[in-house]
Amino acid sequence: MKFSCVRLLVKDYRKCFDFYTQKLGFEAAWDIEDCYGSFKVADGIEGLAIFTSAFMPPAIGNADKAQPIGFREKSMICFQVENVDETYQSLLVKGLQFINEPVDMPDWGMRMVHLYDPEENLIELYTPLAQ
Numbered sequence: 632m633k634f635s636c637v638r639l640l641v642k643d644y645r646k647c648f649d650f651y652t653q654k655l656g657f658e659a660a661w662d663i664e665d666c667y668g669s670f671k672v673a674d675g676i677e678g679l680a681i682f683t684s685a686f687m688p689p690a691i692g693n694a695d696k697a698q699p700i701g702f703r704e705k706s707m708i709c710f711q712v713e714n715v716d717e718t719y720q721s722l723l724v725k726g727l728q729f730i731n732e733p734v735d736m737p738d739w740g741m742r743m744v745h746l747y748d749p750e751e752n753l754i755e756l757y758t759p760l761a762q
Contacts (some may be wrong), residue, residue, distance in 0.1 A: 637680070639680070639681050639682070639748075639750070641683065641749075642685075644681060644682075645665060647668075647749050652728055663681075666682070666683050667680065696746050707754065707755055708757050709755045709756075709757065710755070712756050715744055715758040716733050719733050721757045728746065729745065730746055731744060732744060740760050741759050
């Protein structure tokens with residue numbers, strides 16, 4: 632088995648695509664008309680994708696089920712950055728809103744900050760703490 636990517640199922644494809652390219656600055660590898668997009672996130676390698684969620688239920692046979700809302704986060708996407716404070720400041724300038732401010736987590740060995748994408752997928756940006 633070979634890892635391919637994390638694919639987020641989204642309602643508003645274009646809003647999410649613009650968030651990952653224009654706000655976070657990821658290079659798009661694919662942008663298929665309001666359906667599927669993927670991004671180069673690690674050394675020019677694809678690893679994150681988005682897909683219009685309405686296209687999945689018929690493929691897996693659960694079109695009669697509703698999407699859950701009002702729950703705590705079940706997953707998170709993590710990105711290591713050179714300097715979490717500088718990244719935080721540069722994204723604030725772009726109008727992004729964060730859940731918290733950068734904070735050291737010595738027991739975890741990192742400094743981190745969190746935000747949501749347009750569909751409330753949790754994102755963590757972190758920098759390892761010096762040993």
